[in-house]
Amino acid sequence: MPSNSATFVAGLTAAALTTVGFLAFHASANAPAGPAEPLRSGAPAKAASAHRDKERSAALPDDSGVGERVVYALSGDRVWLVGSNDEVKRTFKVAPGSVDPLPGSYDVSSRSGAVTGTDGTPIEHVVRFTTVDGVTIGFSAALDGSLPEADPTVKTGGIRETVADGNAMWDFATIGQRIIVIR
Structure with missing residues (x-):
């Protein structure tokens, strides 16, 4: 035995x-490929983006992964909706909140058709993918079409898009869709 x-x-x-x-x-x-850098955690979006690329190119960055995905570049406040064959279906500028997600790979975790944003603005097509220090991070479109500068006194994770871009994101980024955040 x-x-x-x-x-x-x-x-x-x-x-x-x-x-x-x-x-x-x-x-x-x-x-993530490298060590995490400190978060802005409430710093104004404009002050934190002073070092951001001046060119803010619309070309899909080389370090953005492969396959179907949403790519969000912190350095250029730009989003790409990328199909399974790495074809860019749409790219657009966004207005970030005061708290950024860390670079890395995420999945869409929840969605809401219409809610009120942290700033009191009615928003639609909310696509959430992470939380940083208790602040939910996600894409959304203000019904009034505004792309406000982040209020430095309020921690917000809403990444605002135009209504048309929000519609495209809503159709593309369903639950489980990969979100790649790069510098």
Whole structure:
């Protein structure tokens, strides 16, 4: 009997190590490439974006992943809706909130057709993908078409789009859709 027990324990150990290895690989595949930088956490969007690229190109950045995805570039306040063949279906400028998400890969976690934004503005087509320090981050379109500058006194995670761009995002970014945030 001792050899059967030893075989059983060896099998359990091998299964546990395989599971841990798989989980470690999966976690590393979804981790950002470099160390996290500090968040703006309430800093005004304009002041924090002073270092942002002057050119703000509409070309899809090389470091934005592959396959169907939404790409959000913090450095240019720009979004790309990218099809499965890496074809850009649409690109547009956005107005970020006062809190940025960290660069990395996310999935759309929830959506709302119409709500009131943190700033009291009626918004539609809300596509949420992460939370930073208790602040929900997501794309939305103000019904009045406004793209306001973030209020530095209020922590907001709403990334505002025009109504037309919000419609396109709503149609493209369903629950589970990948969102890639890059610098």
